Structures are given as structure tokens and as C-alpha cells.
Amino acid sequence: MPFMKGRAPIRRTLQYLESSRLVLKDRVKVVTVNYNPIADHHKGARDFVFWHLPQLQYKNPNVQIATFKNLTPTPFLRIFFENGEDVLVDVDSKPCPDIHDHIKKVFCKPDSQLEEEAIERKSLDNPANFGWGCDRQCICEIPGQVPCPGVVPLPKIMRGKYKFGLEVD
Structure with missing residues (x-):
């Protein structure tokens, strides 16, 4: 199967994409990730882009997600909201699980709301x-x-x- 080739082919499976709980709130419209692919203190941001960005894109089809490489000395995420405000998240020297947990806690819908929406879809x-x-x-x-x-x-x-x-x- 050609989709099972390359680095970590599990990322291309539907089961992996659906397993994420990163469903952003409705007011989030754009997410940008700025990092360098070489520097050591960018490793957490690099891993987040590699492992969790495809899941984030799959679960949030109405959110524009962009990555910028080699443009900044420190890695950061910038989240833009529908009212024009934006939030900067510093991810310098943070590991990937910490970045994932922070985004889930601050910018994503809570699990109770996701369960209610799933019940409504099944109605x-x-x-x-x-x-x-x-x-x-x-x-x-x-x-x-x-x-x-x-x-x-x-x-x-x-x-x-x-x-x-x-x-x-």
C-alpha cells in the first residue's frame, strides 16, 4: 500500500486522525506554528507539527492552519480568533506533550461539550x-x-x- 510508506505512516490512517481530542472552539479561525526544523530548543514544536498537526487539521476543517519554518529564533504558536484578537503561545524548549496539553486546555472544547455534540449528531x-x-x-x-x-x-x-x-x- 503506497500510503504506508515514509516516516511514521501511521499518521496517514483514518483511525489515527480520528483518535485526537483536539477540537478547537468555534471562535478560533487561524492557527500558525513558527519553528525551525534544526535547532534543539524547537524539538517540541517540531514534534507537535509532525504528530498532532494532521489530527488538528482533520478535526477542524474550518480552521486555517499554517506552518512557518526558519523565520524565527524562538518557536511559538499564534492563534487568531473571529473577533480579530490573537494569542501568542511560547513553546520554546517545551516538549510535545506539554504543548498538546496546553492547547487542549486553553483553546479546545471540553470533553463534556464534545460528548453532547456527538449525542446531538446521533439524534x-x-x-x-x-x-x-x-x-x-x-x-x-x-x-x-x-x-x-x-x-x-x-x-x-x-x-x-x-x-x-x-x-x-
């Missing part, structure tokens, strides 16, 4: 659902569908005993 309010416990009991209630045979008899060409039965002269 039975989807108009395509029908049956017991849904808005519609039967698909025949939707305009354009064939009515129930108990209410309006089906045409004989749509009934099996006429369609597949042997015709006798």
Missing part, C-alpha cells in the same frame, strides 16, 4: 429516518413515495403473484 431528528421513535412511521408518508398497500392497493403489475405467476390460457 433521530434526521428526516431520512423512519420507523418507531422517529418523526415518520412509514416511508409512504413522504410525498412522491408509493403509498402503503393497506391504504391504496398496488397496481397489479407491481404485485408478485401477477408478475411472477404463470399465465394460463
Whole structure:
């Protein structure tokens, strides 16, 4: 499989991308990461970009995420909000787990809110659902569908005993 080649191919799997709990708050619009790929005190930012940035992009499709390399002597993250404000996060000499935990604690939705949103997404309010416990009991209630045979008899060409039965002269 070609997607399993390269450095740490696990990062390209759907299971890995979905395993992250980094779901940013709705007011976050842009995240930039500034780091150098060579310096030792940039190792935490480098590892964060390598391991957690794909997950962050996958979980937040409406947030613009940019990385800037070799532009700054100290690594930092800058988060821009929808009202025009921005926050600088200093990640100089911090390890990757500390950066991850700080972003999760300050800029991400809490776990309780994520669970509530998941329950709302699973709710039975989807108009395509029908049956017991849904808005519609039967698909025949939707305009354009064939009515129930108990209410309006089906045409004989749509009934099996006429369609597949042997015709006798």
C-alpha cells in the first residue's frame, strides 16, 4: 500500500486522525506554528507539527492552519480568533506533550461539550429516518413515495403473484 510508506505512516490512517481530542472552539479561525526544523530548543514544536498537526487539521476543517519554518529564533504558536484578537503561545524548549496539553486546555472544547455534540449528531431528528421513535412511521408518508398497500392497493403489475405467476390460457 503506497500510503504506508515514509516516516511514521501511521499518521496517514483514518483511525489515527480520528483518535485526537483536539477540537478547537468555534471562535478560533487561524492557527500558525513558527519553528525551525534544526535547532534543539524547537524539538517540541517540531514534534507537535509532525504528530498532532494532521489530527488538528482533520478535526477542524474550518480552521486555517499554517506552518512557518526558519523565520524565527524562538518557536511559538499564534492563534487568531473571529473577533480579530490573537494569542501568542511560547513553546520554546517545551516538549510535545506539554504543548498538546496546553492547547487542549486553553483553546479546545471540553470533553463534556464534545460528548453532547456527538449525542446531538446521533439524534433521530434526521428526516431520512423512519420507523418507531422517529418523526415518520412509514416511508409512504413522504410525498412522491408509493403509498402503503393497506391504504391504496398496488397496481397489479407491481404485485408478485401477477408478475411472477404463470399465465394460463
